[in-house]
Amino acid sequence: MKLNTPRWWYSRDRRHAPVARMLLKPASWIWAGVTARRIASAAPVDPGAPVVSIGNLTVGGSGKTPIAREVLRLLHAQGIKAAALSRGYGGTLQGPVQVDLAVHTAADVGDEPLMLAQDAPAWIARDRTAGARAAVAAGAEALVLDDAHQNPALRKTLSLIVVDGETRGDEWPFGDGSVFPSGPMREPLKAGLARADAVVILLPADLAEADPELVATFDALPVFIARLEPAAAPPSGPQVGFAGIAKPWKVERSLIAAGCDLKDFVPFPDHAALTERDFALLTDRAALFDAGLVTTEKDWVRLPPEWRGRIRAWPVLARFEEEARFAEFLTAALIRRPHVSSSTS
Structure with missing residues (x-):
């Protein structure tokens, strides 16, 4: 059973949900210890091509996939044949397999690989090493994880x-x-930042600038600002929105900020596969307000085919504020690697 992301995870006020935090602390210490030992004991494999890792320090909800999609676009613009590689969370296939939009569904490969495959070759593999080698053998000059x-x-x-x-x-x-499950962190902030080369702060379109306190958190690491921008206006007329992402409340805010006449919003757990009961609920809410149904692109690709014609997708794209600066930083790191052809330098 999937659960909704606790809002109190993202509160700096330790008084919020104090009993839950206290009871879950021992599990958090175990989680952090296992993660640290796994990373420290690993022997990373060179797959034969440069690897750009897109990650975060929290459990879901940061915007990794839109940034991965934009990094792929920028690499292709530089003439680098980049491919995406994901473990295919939510799908049944083990891989390695290249995502085929004409064949695969979210039930096969997961929703995020389907989104990435719209713009670039995308592979899924539970075994990242095997997936990387398969992608490189198929012609990938760089990998975006x-x-x-x-x-x-x-x-x-x-x-x-x-x-x-x-x-x-x-x-x-x-x-x-706090580290999961008493908070949203996958590992302590200091440990995660120690392995990072740069930070991307992703802002909604309606937020003027990044919080200076947040920027200062990252000390000497390069910080790049990107924004989630609607690829199109929300559907016209009254709408009932829904989303099954880690922070569904962000979708509600964004729809309203983009001018959507949003009458109601229904949150679902991250990566949730909607049931007939869920669809009945959504249909009833839409009928109550004489409204259409709108959701995210990530949620839309998980819908059964019979529902895709009845529900509108509202896609958003990530764009860097200083695109040229970020592109230079990105390609400079890759062209130092001998695996990338000289034509990209």
């Missing part, structure tokens, strides 16, 4: 940390710093 900061299987040329920059009120991307 989606959600891999805590996976030490491959030697990384560049490790980017994506941070949710939407801090409002008491909300903070790292909560009070």
Whole structure:
């Protein structure tokens, strides 16, 4: 059973849900210890091509996949044949297999690989090393790993940390710093940043700038600002929205900020596969308001074919504020590697 992300995870106020935090602390210490030992004992493999890791320090909800998609676009613009590599969370296939949009569904390969495959070759593999070797053998000159900061299987040329920059009120991307399950952190902040080469702060389109306090958190690491921008206006007329992502409340905020006449919003757990009961609920809510149904692109690709014609997808894209600066930083790291052809330098 999938559970909704606790809002209190992202509060810096330790008084929020104090009993839950206290009871879950021992499990957090175990989680952090296992993660640290796994990373320290690993012997990363060089797959024969540069590896760009797109990761984060929290459990979901930072915007890794849109950033991975944009990194792929920028690499292709530089003439580098880059491929995405994911473990295919939510899918049944073990891989290695290249995602085929005409054949595979989210039930096969997961929702995020389907999104990445719209713009670039995308591979899924539970075994990252096997997946990387398969992608390189198929012609990939660089690999973009989606959600891999805590996976030490491959030697990384560049490790980017994506941070949710939407801090409002008491909300903070790292909560009070507690590790899962008493907080959102996958590992302690200091440990995760020690393996990073740069930080990408991802902002919503309606937030003027990144919180200076958040930027200062990353000390000497390069920080790049990116924004989630709607690829199109929300559907016209009254709408009922829904989303099954780690922070569904962000989708609700974004739809309203983009001018959507949002009458109601229904949150679901991250990567949730909706049931007929869920669809009945959504249909009833839409009928109550004489409204259409709208969701994220990530949720839409998980819908059964019979529902895709009845529900509108609202896609968003990540774009860097200083795109030229980021592209230079990205390609400079890769062209130092002998695996990338000289035509890209």
